[in-house]
Amino acid sequence: MAVRELINGQAGATLSSRDRGLLYGDGLFETVRVVGGVAPLWPHHMARLAEGCARLGLPAPDPRLLATELQAVASGMEAAVVRITVTRGEGARGYAPPAIQQPTRIVAAFPMPPLDARAASEGIRVRVCALRLAEQPRLAGLKHLNRLEQVLARAEWNDPAIAEGLLLDGAGRVICATMANVFAVIDGALVTPALERCGVAGVARAEVLATQVRAQVRDLRLDELLDASEVFLTSSVRGILPVQAVGDKVFAPGPVTRALQQHWRDLGFPLEQA
Amino acid sequence: MAVRELINGQAGATLSSRDRGLLYGDGLFETVRVVGGVAPLWPHHMARLAEGCARLGLPAPDPRLLATELQAVASGMEAAVVRITVTRGEGARGYAPPAIQQPTRIVAAFPMPPLDARAASEGIRVRVCALRLAEQPRLAGLKHLNRLEQVLARAEWNDPAIAEGLLLDGAGRVICATMANVFAVIDGALVTPALERCGVAGVARAEVLATQVRAQVRDLRLDELLDASEVFLTSSVRGILPVQAVGDKVFAPGPVTRALQQHWRDLGFPLEQA
Known part of the structure; x- marks a missing residue:
């Protein structure tokens, strides 16, 4: 069966309960419509994600890596929605961002919902x-x-x-x-x-x-x-x-x-x- | 080694990447100081959690169950902080709360930070x-x-x-x-x-x-x-x-x-x- 979800590049569907994405909603996401392997609005998605990372003080993921991972999880799907989630990862307890940030990167493909x-x-x-x-x-x-x-x-x-x-x-x-x-x-x-x-x-x-x-x-x-x-x-x-x-x-x-x-x-x- | 974390009553430290707690920050938490197995502010924690669940339209977890799980994860710790997280669990994509809600309940003990x-x-x-x-x-x-x-x-x-x-x-x-x-x-x-x-x-x-x-x-x-x-x-x-x-x-x-x-x-x- 095809891998439909990558977490930090690894096939998987779970993450640590200590991830700041869960603890505080400390992160960002993109919802990308993919048609036949192509994401026509990709540059806009990457521009917004980069701006969001800058404004939240998060290291931005490499767009080429994200594009590769999007292709992998949407492989073989004619119509897909790929959700990209970037969180500040784990850290010590408390709101202060960790000194060394290791963001969590989730790339997951879903079937495109039917359009009316x-x-x-x-x-x-x-x-x-x-x-x-x-x-x-x-x-x-x-x-x-x-x-x-x-x-x-x-x-x-x-x-x-x-x-x-x-x-x-x-x-x-x-x-x-x-x-x-x-x-x-x-x-x-x-x-x-x-x-x-x-x-x-x-x-x-x-x-x-x-x-x-x-x-x-x-x-x-x-x-x-x-x-x-x-x-x-x-x-x-x-x-x-x-x-x-x-x-x-x-x-x-x-x-x-x-x-x-x-x-x-x-x-x-x-x-x-x- | 003692179990320091329970997710829906099971020992564990990971949850689904499709949990609405991560997707939308759709949930609540409590940070409970525990001294020698006792949580002196427990009634206040449970009152706030119940109010929060009511205002978010979440089924509230049973306080007796939470108390049992708090005792379990803090067992043997003289001084602990227990974080209780309640999320709306998983559901179909989109913001609409699922018709049948199955909340996620996380109870995790941490060492009490040193007080100055x-x-x-x-x-x-x-x-x-x-x-x-x-x-x-x-x-x-x-x-x-x-x-x-x-x-x-x-x-x-x-x-x-x-x-x-x-x-x-x-x-x-x-x-x-x-x-x-x-x-x-x-x-x-x-x-x-x-x-x-x-x-x-x-x-x-x-x-x-x-x-x-x-x-x-x-x-x-x-x-x-x-x-x-x-x-x-x-x-x-x-x-x-x-x-x-x-x-x-x-x-x-x-x-x-x-x-x-x-x-x-x-x-x-x-x-x-x-």
Whole structure:
């Protein structure tokens, strides 16, 4: 049977209960969609991981090593999601990072979840979560392992007809969804929330911003979003998802959304199947 | 050799890399000081753990089972620190808690770190951290596994003469230290910060509040703290620690601090040795 998980380069699926990733959530992760052995958003993943390591004071793993390990665990899978986790490893008890850091590196492949063709064509239904994201500029933008806010927000609903939840900050600004970033077309301009205070800066968001150079990255109020002509979510796994409704407010997928879905196909991502 | 760690009741020191404790920091912990097989603050630990489980929607472990496992791992140790970790266990990928939750329970004993007799008699030096705690009422007070703020704050200094760092919130209110709670005597009244927005509600703090029924739990500005007649920290492991200095401001251990140190001795905790 193929090895689907490597921990520090060794086949395995367990780690020390003294790893700081478990003790304190002291680490970062990436969720990489792989199609036929290719990860089209790889440079964005590696850029974010490097920035996260720098900001947390972690030695960054070698991207070439990670690429080799990704290929190994996804070998033979036509469609996979590879989770890369980097923690600060083990150390003495207490919060102080150890003087000599030996990070733990986990690279694990999962089957690609099935994509809903109707979601790509007609859009998804979204709710507004009651939980408000806390503002922590030191961690904002990073895909770190402290994700209790997302867990609590995602636990707010279990209606399978609702695909995602929008997260606002304490001031009522729209920040992101529990597992995706959000874009809106407002007065003809593409807008996505600034993420200096909270939120995760997704790699699919980075790709959209790289292709839409006039897009605005700024604070976005919920009432502005609800007045937008198009709303869509971006996800490394699920791609470009038109939003059909936020609560009672209904949207139709528009031309900006459709153009970006085509861009995703051009990158090599099938939108409607695994 | 004695078993010093139990994971779901089995001797072991590893857990699945798919445990939500690692993936998302989805869990809680307690750090229990044990002296000669006795954990004097046990009821406070169990009360906080139960509250945390309720607020995170986790099934709470049976306190009698935890007590049995604590006795097992600390067996034969005159002075130990037992860390109890409870996570949401494994589940399908994604933030949504699994429909059927099978929590992971880790009970691990460590040698009690040496206590500094001078710290107990003369006090410790404390700094004010640059990192500001984010305000998240849904998680405030809990000893959950999302501790990156404490890791970053503790990484701000490595001068061994500085024992702790005070953490403020974004509005400049004093909240706690990286691993301890803070009390001040102001105009003759004992004051400790309210923890509805952020911070960890420590079990030693709970014991102080249980014995000092007139203590005030309220917002506390840094300038008020610096004008206090006494300042001390409370920790489940280190007990009552007089603060000798916050930055340049010097304090002398006073009668409230000394009375609480005596209370700690009466509970069975040696203050000056392991």
